């Protein structure tokens with residue numbers, strides 16, 4: 001079986017890594033971005049902000065801000081903050097498919113990771129390629145933690161223990177200071193394998209179909225040539241923005257929108273690009289008083305997870321990070337205390353436009369979400385105020401979170417927590433874009449495997465979830481190879 005995977009990011013590289021272990025499977029893995037080679041320069045593994053060629057040029061359409069998505073082998077796992085929080089069993093059970101219940105996803109989560117502290121637990125792996133560890137907390141994290149505990153919140157050691165809530169170190173996929181991205185961990189295992197072809201700087205233009213089947217992908221090389229790459233199976237792993245864009249370009253999407261954009265209509269699939277959901281996120285800018293007790297860089301400090309009143313595990317994240325990690329010109333004491341709503345109701349969409357698709361995140365468009373975000377901010381702001389009165393931090397002159405109308409202030413401040421999913425929704429219903437085995441409805445031999453298929457967000461970050469999906473896609477392919 002020859003499998004062509006488009007996109008060497010979190011999911012695509014994991015799918016390739018699993019398939020490559022079966023010698024009878026031939027894997028061709030392409031990406032529009034570069035392969036930095038076996039000796040990855042350290043800035044690529046460590047810096048939080050990389051030079052522009054390593055990103056796609058997506059922006060939030062209504063608000064105009066840049067939406068980073070990695071454009072290199074490793075994809076967004078190679079530009080992210082390495083928080084390795086999977087969410088809870090009920091997040092996956094809520095996807096509504098017996099094939100994706102927690103107990104069916106857990107073996108793939110375990111296969112991917114080597115948890116350095118909790119690998120012996122039944123809900124963790126100990127022998128996978130991605131090391132998960134927890135860092136020493138920074139001085140400011142200790143102050144925050146003490147304040148949370150005084151308010152009755154628990155200290156926890158492992159955010160990935162099912163059901164755990166409270167304050168504790170971020171699980172993080174790191175090797176020392178390096179991101180343990182798929183670029184760093186899985187790609188080296190693919191190099192030199194006789195059944196693997198790696199094709200960097202090869203951009204998929206569209207899926208080529210005949211008689212309702214995917215036969216391959218038309219690609220554009222770095223030299224600008226167009227080539228047809230044929231395969232028995234095509235797996236799109238271009239991410240939450242890239243995969244629906246590839247489906248649009250291949251004539252799979254809402255018929256009216258495709259016609260208006262001058263594209264052919266092969267499959268009228270109204271949900272391609274719909275159901276976009278992301279964690280809304282706000283930041284409270286503060287200054288840590290003691291330079292010897294700074295906030296930690298993103299993903300290295302501590303995380304608070306707590307529940308709001310209401311049905312169905314409504315949850316929030318809060319953590320602090322050192323601003324200098326993302327803005328080298330910032331004062332060393334400058335920090336942000338951040339809050340995210342993990343269970344948003346608001347939905348956005350990815351729309352066909354001229355050129356790049358329009359990404360409309362629609363954060364906090366639902367009044368319920370705006371009220372919940374305000375409740376989260378108010379609770380964290382109380383702790384920030386306590387620490388300010390104790391002298392542990394300094395507030396800005398007119399903090400936005402002191403606004404009388406806090407939901408409205410949250411709507412002004414909200415940005416992305418960088419976890420968009422849902423634009424190629426998986427489901428058992430015929431309206432879903434892919435079925436429970438990730439096959440695109442209406443086209444044989446074509447799958448989508450990446451964060452875009454998540455029907456809803458886990459209450460955690462999305463990198464490990466995307467990797468789990470890539471791993472499961474490979475297993476589906478191996479269970480049902482072509483005749």
Ligand SMILES: Cc1cc2nc3c(=O)[nH]c(=O)nc-3n(C[C@H](O)[C@H](O)[C@H](O)COP(=O)(O)OP(=O)(O)OC[C@H]3O[C@@H](n4cnc5c(N)ncnc54)[C@H](O)[C@@H]3O)c2cc1C
Nearest residue numbers: 007009010011032075076081082083204239242451461463
């Ligand atoms: C700044 C930032 C911080 C984050 N921090 C965290 C974190 O701390 N923890 C966490 O769990 N998650 C984090 N995330 C989110 C997480 O990294 C992503 O959810 C995850 O990497 C998505 O994986 P994916 O496989 O769906 O897509 P990606 O990893 O984005 O992979 C898509 C790949 O497809 C390629 N591609 C796209 N279109 C084409 C095309 N037409 N032709 C060829 N190749 C194509 C891209 O170049 C890319 O390599 C963060 C994201 C960002 C942006």
